[in-house]
Each structure stands twice: as C-alpha cells, then as structure tokens.
Amino acid sequence: MSRANTSSAPTGDAILLSETFGINAIDSQKYDRVSRISGSNPDIKFHLDIAHDLYPMAPGETIELCLASTIKLDGSSDMEQAKQGWRDLDETPTLADGYDYVCYGKIYRFEEAGVDSIKAFISFGGLLLYLEGSAKKLTALKHEHVYCLVKKV
Template sequence: MADAQLFEETFNVTSINSEKYDRVSRISGTSTDSTVSMTLDINHELFDVKVGDNINMVLATTLNLDGSKNDEKGWREAGKGGEATLADMFDYVCYGKNYRFVDGEGDTVKFYASFGGLLLFLEGPYKKLTSLKIEYVYMLLKK
C-alpha cells in the first residue's frame, strides 16, 4: 500500500482575518522552518485558532491508516463500522480538490486547493510540495 500522507507541516499562525464572513476566517502562517507559507480559510466555529497558535497540517490521499483506497465507500463513510482512520487523530478534516499547481520562481511552487469553497494556498520549495500534484486531497488539522 502507498503512503497516504503527502505533506505534513506545523505552521505558526501569523494573522487572522474574520471580517468578511460570519463563520469563516482566513488564517495565514509560516512553517516552523520558515520555508512554506500558508493561507487557509477555516470555519472558526469548528476550529478556533488564535495568532501565535501552532497547527499541524496533514494532506493525504485517503483516511485509511494502511494507505489503501476504498472506492466503494464515500469519504463520509470512512471509519464507519468501528475501524480507526487518520481523521480520528485530528480536530478538523476537509476533503477537496487541487485546482492549481504552479511552478514559481526558481525552486518555489504554489499549490491551490478548494474544500467546498474554503481555500488553501501553500507556497514553498518544490521538494516539499511536489507530492501535491494530485487531483483530490484530504486536509487534516490539529493544534
């Protein structure tokens, strides 16, 4: 089975903008090694963060712990029936689509994904983000 986790990083939240929507905040942050920048829309009623918080982000192709894909079940049914999933270890889980992957200047790339209209933007070194050249992705967050 393939490794389900494509990307894992801890980000320090540097700014939060909650002015535009009632339940959605746009957070920005940088990775602990300062190589990757992140901008993310979250439902702050479900996942409350503050400036200075550290959040762990994992992007994965499946929620199955063994990395297998179960195409017969929908993603909302993962974990039903008692088996543990990757989602059990996180506080906030979304399923979405990569809609853009752009080579930037030099070794820098940009990754854009949408989780039902909540957007994620990552910018960083090609070596860290190259595995994100996929169509669908799970985003898992925890403090």
C-alpha cells in the first residue's frame, strides 16, 4: 500500500523524540539481513538494528529518527490497533506517510549514564535501538510502546 507523503505531525505529546543524525558506521557481519547502524549528533548517540534489505544505508548519510507514541495525526492513541499491525489502522494519512522505514516496539529499560545523561533501550521484535545522551532530550521517553520512524535527509 502506498500513501502520499504528508508534512503534518500528530498533535499533543505524540512526538517523543525527533533528531537528525549522521551515520558513522554500519556493521553487517553478524546477521544476513540485519545491520547495526551507529550514529550521533551533538546531544545523542545511537545504535539501531535495521533490515538492510528493506532499507539500505551507508556511512556518511544523514537520517531523521523520530520516536512517537502514535502515528495518528490527531494524536489519539492507536496502541490496541497497533499491537495487531500498525499498517492496518485504516486508509487515512498517518505520520508514517512521511517516513521510509517504520517499526513498532517497546521501551524496556533505562539507565543513568552520568550526571546529565541517560541510556534508553527499545526492542522492535528483536531489532534493537540503543540511545545514549542528554537527559533533557531523552526524558520524554516514558511510554512503554513507541513507533520508530526513519528517513534519509
């Protein structure tokens, strides 16, 4: 199913994190179809497991990584429906329309990483996202389930 891109974003506190990162390294040696991409910006560093056959990336590229509690543009919850399959929500435009790679998962752990720094660990059905950085930027990550949305910029 293809949808037109939309520049609308959910209202309210649906966007938990939206950052631009430079890709520093890609490790494709451990699994056949999964690569671990590593990147950073001045406030946050990350490692993300991604299905590289679905969405290939290369070091030096820049991506936007967004974490959201819903992809509904009105900001309403879609968690019960998302557990059954977020693609089947309906035909109305969603936040996912503006991104190339979307997955749904669960924040399962936080750790302190220093005076003003924290670590967040998120699982997307076995594919992992690790974020470490400014507590000011990452404190909004209190929701159990989130969408991870990625696009190249």
